[in-house]
Amino acid sequence: MRRLLLSPSWIARHLLALLLIAFFIRMGIWQLTKGESPQGSLQNLFYGVEWPVFAAFVVYWWVKMMKEDLAPKDTTGPRWGAHGRIAPEAPWRPDLDRGPKMLTTGGAEQSAEDDELDAYNRYLASLYERDALRDALKHINGAR
Incomplete structure (x- = not known):
């Protein structure tokens, strides 16, 4: 875990996230002080909340990316299906007996x-x- 989170690419991500967080907080403080000043407006106060x-x-995306990288990768495919557990050695095949059937009102007559x-x-098939x-x-x- 430490090795992954201290890799060069992750160090760059940590630095970028920390810089962005610090910048956004600083911009929020600046907008709030600007909004409270005599020259400020309600728009500055709203921006102070937005930053x-x-x-x-x-922070949300930073934590989400760390969780995704730390979680073990599932390379075997789906383990659960709509009807319960799928055996990993059983390949998926469509069940042609299930599903909607074509309903006809008449018999085998063809008009x-x-x-x-x-x-x-x-x-159309010949054109294709x-x-x-x-x-x-x-x-x-x-x-050639």
Whole structure:
């Protein structure tokens, strides 16, 4: 833990966080004194409250980054799923038997509208294949 938090990159992060916190606090104090002066306004007082909020934001992210770096990395993937524990050796496969089913009102009858739709889908598939083949040939010819 010490070795990680005292590494050169973390020392730079600690210094940056401390400098930002000190700067934001100093700016807040300056805005408050400016707001309390005869030349100050309500806007200065509001800014005097805003700067410490920025400092708190830096503290939050600083602590969050330290926790993330100190936490052990999970390289094995998910251990829990929607239905309980997942065995690490079991690869995920979609369960095709579950989920919504297609509901039809009629039987296996196919109307002329369905035939027309099937023909249109076949036409679109042929256009896609033609464009994919043309793009592949362009890529091959362009690589020479």
